[in-house]
Amino acid sequence: MLSNNIERIGKMIDANDNILYCICAAKLDGEAKRWYEDNISFIQWKQLKSSLFERFTTSDSSSKIFEQLKEHKQKLDETVTSYYDAIIKLCHKYDASISQRMMISWLEDGIKN
Numbered sequence: 768m769l770s771n772n773i774e775r776i777g778k779m780i781d782a783n784d785n786i787l788y789c790i791c792a793a794k795l796d797g798e799a800k801r802w803y804e805d806n807i808s809f810i811q812w813k814q815l816k817s818s819l820f821e822r823f824t825t826s827d828s829s830s831k832i833f834e835q836l837k838e839h840k841q842k843l844d845e846t847v848t849s850y851y852d853a854i855i856k857l858c859h860k861y862d863a864s865i866s867q868r869m870m871i872s873w874l875e876d877g878i879k880n
Contacts, residue, residue: 770816771863784812791815799823810819832861840877850878 770791771874788811789830795803809815836857841850851874856872 769799769861770819774816788812788815791819829861832857836861838872841879843879845876850874 773791773794776782776790778861782790786867788809790814791812798807799819803819803843806818817841836840839854839857841847854874854877858865858873862869
């Protein structure tokens with residue numbers, strides 16, 4: 768999601784929440800931009816981020832990501848690094864604040880013996 772990418776960039780450049788807010792507002796387009804313009808009363812990054820997530824993330828997409836996590840098993844020709852990267856990416860897509868313990872559980876569940 769856009770807000771996660773913005774936070775990643777923000778960490779790289781040590782940006783504060785006001786800068787993250789401005790970056791996000793500038794990057795919005797299409798339906799998200801129209802929604803933002805109609806709801807411009809958001810004054811803080813965390814409020815904007817959670818509202819965007821709530822508005823544009825469906826339970827259906829979360830269910831699909833969860834299913835991908837359940838079904839993803841390390842393939843015979845897949846390196847551990849490649850498998851690790853794929854699972855971590857899915858974990859963060861499913862829940863941006865997922866605990867390391869849960870990520871390890873998902874990793875262990877699908878790694879080949």
